[in-house]
Amino acid sequence: MINVAKLLNIFQKNVDKLGYDFFLQPDIEKIEDLEELKGDVVFFVDKSGNLSKLRNDYTKSVINHLKRNNISRAKFWYSGFVYRYSVSNGLFSQYQLGLEKIPFGNVKDGVEIIRTILESYIETFSSKLLLEIGDSRVIEEAVKDFPEQKRKEVLKIVDTKNTAELEVFGELNDLEVEKLLQIIYSSFEKRKIGEINQLNIPYEVKRDVEELLSLLPEYTNVEIEIDFSIARTVEEYHGLTFTIYDLSTSKLVAAGGKYRLYDDLYGIGGTIFLEDKAWLI
Amino acid sequence: MVNIAIAKGRLEKDIFEFLNKAGYRIQNNKDSRKLFIEDEERKIKCFLVKPMDVPIYVSNNIADVGICGTDSIVESEVNILQPLKLPFGKSRMVLAGFKNWQLKRQPIVVATKFPITAKRYFESHGLEAKIIKLNGSVELAPIVGLADVIVDIVETGTTLKENGLVILDEIYKISAMLVLNEIAYRTKRIEITEFLDSLRGITK
Numbered sequence: 001m002i003n004v005a006k007l008l009n010i011f012q013k014n015v016d017k018l019g020y021d022f023f024l025q026p027d028i029e030k031i032e033d034l035e036e037l038k039g040d041v042v043f044f045v046d047k048s049g050n051l052s053k054l055r056n057d058y059t060k061s062v063i064n065h066l067k068r069n070n071i072s073r074a075k076f077w078y079s080g081f082v083y084r085y086s087v088s089n090g091l092f093s094q095y096q097l098g099l100e101k102i103p104f105g106n107v108k109d110g111v112e113i114i115r116t117i118l119e120s121y122i123e124t125f126s127s128k129l130l131l132e133i134g135d136s137r138v139i140e141e142a143v144k145d146f147p148e149q150k151r152k153e154v155l156k157i158v159d160t161k162n163t164a165e166l167e168v169f170g171e172l173n174d175l176e177v178e179k180l181l182q183i184i185y186s187s188f189e190k191r192k193i194g195e196i197n198q199l200n201i202p203y204e205v206k207r208d209v210e211e212l213l214s215l216l217p218e219y220t221n222v223e224i225e226i227d228f229s230i231a232r233t234v235e236e237y238h239g240l241t242f243t244i245y246d247l248s249t250s251k252l253v254a255a256g257g258k259y260r261l262y263d264d265l266y267g268i269g270g271t272i273f274l275e276d277k278a279w280l281i
Numbered sequence: 282m283v284n285i286a287i288a289k290g291r292l293e294k295d296i297f298e299f300l301n302k303a304g305y306r307i308q309n310n311k312d313s314r315k316l317f318i319e320d321e322e323r324k325i326k327c328f329l330v331k332p333m334d335v336p337i338y339v340s341n342n343i344a345d346v347g348i349c350g351t352d353s354i355v356e357s358e359v360n361i362l363q364p365l366k367l368p369f370g371k372s373r374m375v376l377a378g379f380k381n382w383q384l385k386r387q388p389i390v391v392a393t394k395f396p397i398t399a400k401r402y403f404e405s406h407g408l409e410a411k412i413i414k415l416n417g418s419v420e421l422a423p424i425v426g427l428a429d430v431i432v433d434i435v436e437t438g439t440t441l442k443e444n445g446l447v448i449l450d451e452i453y454k455i456s457a458m459l460v461l462n463e464i465a466y467r468t469k470r471i472e473i474t475e476f477l478d479s480l481r482g483i484t485k
Contacts, residue, residue: 130467163363164354164458168398171453172405188364188477250467 004095004274007124008079011097011272014116015077020099023062023076027055027083032064040084042091054083059236059269062100063261072265074102098271104258107208110240111215113270117244117254121272122221129222129253130245133212135205136237136257138228142179150175158184158229187229196226208240223247238266251275282324283469283476286344288332288353292457295369296348299457300327303479324472336361336460345465345473351455352434356397362461364477368484370457374398376450377441378423378430384408392422393432402432402452420444 031051037043043053055061058078066074077099085091099116101109118131139158143151150173157166161184170177182200190198193213196206209226216224230241241257256270287296297309305325307318318327330338335349336357347361350370354363374395388409393399396412403410413428420440422428434455435441435448459480466473 160360161362161364162354162360163366164351167351168355168401168453171451172401185364188362189481245467247467250464 003124007120007272007274008097010123011077011079011116011120014120015099018075018112018116020075020077023058023065023078023100025055025061025065027081028052029055029061029064040086042083042085055080056082056084058082058096058098058271059100059259062269063259063267066102066261072103074100076100095274096271097274098256098269100267100269102261102265102267104266104268107211107240108215109268110212110242110258113256113268114212114216114242117256117270117272118219118222121244121254122219125246126221127249128247130247131222131224132227132230132243132245133209133224134226134228134230134241134243135201135209135239136241137205137239138183138201139180141202142183146175152235154180155235161187161229184229187227191225191227193224193226199228201228212240240268242270282326283346283472284344285325285327286335286338286347287327287329288335288347288349289329290332292332292348292350292370293329295457299367299369299480299483302483325476333357339460339462342462342464345462345469346476347460348457349460351453351458352395352398354458354460355453356395358397362463362466363458364461365459365480365484367457367459367480370455372434372436372455374432374452374455375435375448376402376430376432376452377435377446378449379445380447382430382449389430390428391430391432392419392428394419395432398452399432420446
């Protein structure tokens with residue numbers, strides 16, 4: 001696994017310099033809240049009737065660890081597999097390599113996370129990358145009056161940028177989806193950094209995104225664009241988000257953003273996902 | 282080269298006129314046996330398929346881009362990007378039946394060419410429906426007693442009126458849409474953005 005070993009070495013060198021500690025936890029985690037059984041979680045019952053699951057997301061594992069131990073300050077990096085189940089793919093695994101910083105202080109923390117991921121990936125694979133910067137608050141604002149139950153369904157549709165479906169969903173459920181449609185259409189039309197002022201988005205979002213972009217160095221192999229239509233992040237994130245695509249394969253290879261742990265405590269993190277490349281020899 | 286799947290039939294003429302207006306030199310010669318219509322200079326290659334198949338060609342990355350109606354996208358149930366609504370092909374998907382039709386029994390028997398739309402419409406209203414898929418002359422179904430109501434596309438409403446039927450409810454508005462394959466959008470970004478910009482120029 002030459003590529004993965006190289007990526008891991010480079011990533012480790014980068015996070016060591018920044019003072020991150022290695023987060024090591026077993027792949028099997030106890031289920032403490034039945035809410036965790038939702039979605040793609042792989043779970044089982046042991047002989048004593050206790051529910052456990054295979055880790056399905058490293059960020060969630062880190063958050064649970066911090067909450068269990070009442071920790072409000074940490075810098076962790078991790079490397080390992082997560083396991084998920086889908087009807088079409090059955091049980092599948094994905095290699096994740098990432099880092100989490102708690103608490104989120106300011107935009108500079110976001111820059112630290114994005115730079116570490118981008119620079120580790122570029123040094124390993126030398127592919128051309130597309131970095132999309134967004135902010136979950138834009139969509140949050142557009143769906144704030146929707147009933148909770150419909151919100152989840154709408155976010156799923158927005159994430160696919162299926163505007164026909166969104167309009168039909170709006171008609172059938174009597175929901176005003178015009179703002180969401182505008183967010184999606186703008187995500188195709190106005191993606192250049194300089195076009196951010198033409199978008200109808202909250203002032204705080206503009207300010208944070210502009211600051212983040214001004215702090216990122218220029219990379220010859222990375223195109224940077226803005227996209228506020230990434231709705232899957234709304235449930236998980238609260239504020240800045242980013243996604244990175246490898247343009248040679250058009251695959252999503254990394255993502256992350258700012259999230260809320262509880263009350264006023266926020267964290268920020270990012271993960272590189274490897275499916276095929278993890279098996280290259 | 283941007284590969285474009287174009288819906289045959291109702292939208293065909295408007296699509297070619299629209300592309301010509303955007304500066305693409307392509308002609309739809311119905312007598313020709315050529316499968317592909319190309320503008321070599323502007324680097325687009327078009328092929329005609331059944332409207333319902335446009336989303337399939339695009340989602341499977343055979344076509345980078347497609348032009349079809351909202352109804353084809355909804356019925357295909359595939360996820361494809363839709364960056365642009367086009368200014369033609371306006372119509373409505375409606376529930377239609379006899380003027381004083383009232384819900385007396387369930388399941389309601391519905392005849393339609395659009396079973397996905399019909400199913401979703403009745404589900405969203407909490408009603409049980411038996412859906413009969415037809416391939417044409419849907420208006421006939423209530424008249425001959427095959428169905429209680431129909432779900433169909435209406436442009437002017439003349440056909441309904443001629444058959445003694447009326448619109449009972451509007452389900453959604455239909456428009457011609459530009460659809461886009463997600464992979465092509467990233468790997469052919471420059472060509473596709475250029476194509477989108479040229480169309481956007483005449484939609485405003």
